Amino acid sequence: MGTGKKEATRRERQGKTNDGMGNVRTKGENFYRDAKRVKSLNMFKDGKAQRNAQGDITKAASYQSKEAPVARVEPNRKWFTNTRVISQDALNAFRGAVEAQSKDPYSYLLKQNKLPMSLIHDNKDKERKDGLIQHKAKIKIESEKFADTFGPKAQRKRPRLAVANLEDLANSTTQDYSTYEERQAEARILAGLGEDKEADIDKSIHDDGEITTAREPVFSKGQSKRIWNELYKVIDSSDVVIHVLDARDPLGTRCRSVEKYIREEAPHKHLLFLLNKCDLVPTSVAAKWVKLLSQEYPTLAFHASMTNSFGKGTLISLLRQFSSLHSSRKQISVGFIGYPNTGKSSIINTLRKKKVCTTAPIPGETKVWQYITLMKRIYLIDCPGIVPPSMVDTPEDILLRGVVRVENVEHPAQYVPAVLAKCKRHHLERTYDVKGWSSDDKEFSEKPEKERIEESVKFLELIARKGGRLLRGGEADLDGVAKMVLNDFLRGKIPWFSPPPAAEVDDDKEQGRDEKLGFTHKKRKRELEEEDGTIITAGDDEDEEVEVGSEEDEEDDFEGFDDEDVEGAEDEGGVEIDPNDSDEETSS
Numbered sequence: 001m002g003t004g005k006k007e008a009t010r011r012e013r014q015g016k017t018n019d020g021m022g023n024v025r026t027k028g029e030n031f032y033r034d035a036k037r038v039k040s041l042n043m044f045k046d047g048k049a050q051r052n053a054q055g056d057i058t059k060a061a062s063y064q065s066k067e068a069p070v071a072r073v074e075p076n077r078k079w080f081t082n083t084r085v086i087s088q089d090a091l092n093a094f095r096g097a098v099e100a101q102s103k104d105p106y107s108y109l110l111k112q113n114k115l116p117m118s119l120i121h122d123n124k125d126k127e128r129k130d131g132l133i134q135h136k137a138k139i140k141i142e143s144e145k146f147a148d149t150f151g152p153k154a155q156r157k158r159p160r161l162a163v164a165n166l167e168d169l170a171n172s173t174t175q176d177y178s179t180y181e182e183r184q185a186e187a188r189i190l191a192g193l194g195e196d197k198e199a200d201i202d203k204s205i206h207d208d209g210e211i212t213t214a215r216e217p218v219f220s221k222g223q224s225k226r227i228w229n230e231l232y233k234v235i236d237s238s239d240v241v242i243h244v245l246d247a248r249d250p251l252g253t254r255c256r257s258v259e260k261y262i263r264e265e266a267p268h269k270h271l272l273f274l275l276n277k278c279d280l281v282p283t284s285v286a287a288k289w290v291k292l293l294s295q296e297y298p299t300l301a302f303h304a305s306m307t308n309s310f311g312k313g314t315l316i317s318l319l320r321q322f323s324s325l326h327s328s329r330k331q332i333s334v335g336f337i338g339y340p341n342t343g344k345s346s347i348i349n350t351l352r353k354k355k356v357c358t359t360a361p362i363p364g365e366t367k368v369w370q371y372i373t374l375m376k377r378i379y380l381i382d383c384p385g386i387v388p389p390s391m392v393d394t395p396e397d398i399l400l401r402g403v404v405r406v407e408n409v410e411h412p413a414q415y416v417p418a419v420l421a422k423c424k425r426h427h428l429e430r431t432y433d434v435k436g437w438s439s440d441d442k443e444f445s446e447k448p449e450k451e452r453i454e455e456s457v458k459f460l461e462l463i464a465r466k467g468g469r470l471l472r473g474g475e476a477d478l479d480g481v482a483k484m485v486l487n488d489f490l491r492g493k494i495p496w497f498s499p500p501p502a503a504e505v506d507d508d509k510e511q512g513r514d515e516k517l518g519f520t521h522k523k524r525k526r527e528l529e530e531e532d533g534t535i536i537t538a539g540d541d542e543d544e545e546v547e548v549g550s551e552e553d554e555e556d557d558f559e560g561f562d563d564e565d566v567e568g569a570e571d572e573g574g575v576e577i578d579p580n581d582s583d584e585e586t587s588s
């Protein structure tokens, strides 16, 4: 037996009108209404329509009204089922945290697309696009209707041109140019410059009309289109880009334009700094540079050497970490970029513990990019040295960064004062075992230019006489000795370093450092004598080593490092991959 409505329906169907207890159930009595029904009935009862005397409705009943009631829906966060609603403060805190994390050089946001990066990039993008937006707005405001611009009712102002056609325009340009030349000639006469000076001025004016100072073409090394093409190939193929810096002059050997390019055009690539040649600077200076540079990119100190390296384990473990970050990839490629002669190839050789790349103490040794397998999942790419073009760098700066082969420079003696300014006097005395080129104890860089030149000539003469480097007639071979001094400066035989900016060094510490520096140099010299007196020609076969002379030979006769000695480097292959290589090659 059912209950309620079901039971009532059954009784009705079966024609049973009593309710099971003998009571006869009639319609209208014992009639149970449900809530819904009661509600709708109430609606009809809720006031009648008001009518006038004629019976027309003057005010409709509430259920007859066509006016929709003002309804407010209470907001509820449950509507946004999967969304968390957070307060503005919490959003700001989140935004700050994401920004800090993305700026931290030691952390990497791998899947940026899955993060709300627009929260932090919004402003930056806006700034970047601002020009464009303004430009667009301007066009919108200034643009005119088609009818206003063309046709009989055109109201557009025509530009007022002094010429009627293209030919006239060309003629007036030629005339302007000749007037310009006349004015230049006039200015030259007024300035009292003779005919011969004119040639100099003409030399300083480029073909494209841009005025620059005349510079030996050799100082544009590393800036050619070919080299930059090689660089872009390396950057494109690399997941990790290692920017190799010379620890003695990290800021001088920094390529900010390349950093900017990677930051803006390829932000998914990891950029690191590698401070190479750390053996040539005091430890504390290297540490300070590492600390300073780490603020921008992860920085490691390194000393490239087959037998006595420093930082190799750290670098390899870092590369392993990068490869595990990209575990979905079959392998990662690590590109080495930087100024010429900073030791890119030497670092690769150190990592492989094998002479796979040709190295030489002269810039421009690596000519094409080269692939080397470090381990199954890590490939290394060697890149030729690059030099970002700069209008402020003087030939002296360029030469002392090791960009130029000293042999190719005209009158090398003119650059020796710069060497004397960078090095400490006692280091020079100790290196060459000469004394007395300076009459007072004043800082070399503080002396007037004339005095500096005189002292540098005296210095070169002393070395020339001591080493017997004399020309016919007993004159000192100043340029020959200058070449030797410059090479010694670049190859680390004379100790020097650029101190980190804002580094407050007190005198006692400085003294200690200098001493250390001297010892480092001696140690390095010994090391060079033992192992680095060899220069490798083409191929990675150790049997192909060609000995070109020991370090002592170099000191006696510097011409020993001629181009011919390292000519074999031209043959080196473009791409070399050794698939059989395994992780055993390296240790961390």
Ligand SMILES: Nc1nc2c(ncn2[C@@H]2O[C@H](COP(=O)(O)OP(=O)(O)OP(=O)(O)O)[C@@H](O)[C@H]2O)c(=O)[nH]1
Pocket (backbone or CB within 6 Å): 276, 277, 278, 279, 280, 302, 303, 304, 305, 339, 340, 341, 342, 343, 344, 345, 346, 347, 358, 359, 360, 361, 362, 363, 364, 365, 366, 367, 383, 384, 385, 492, 524, 532
């Ligand atoms: N003292 C010292 N010398 C180094 C170190 N690394 C490299 N060198 C020397 O620096 C010179 C240049 O090294 P390379 O490896 O040929 O330099 P590179 O950057 O490949 O040069 P390019 O081929 O011109 O691009 C060589 O004579 C190396 O012996 C280092 O850590 N310490």
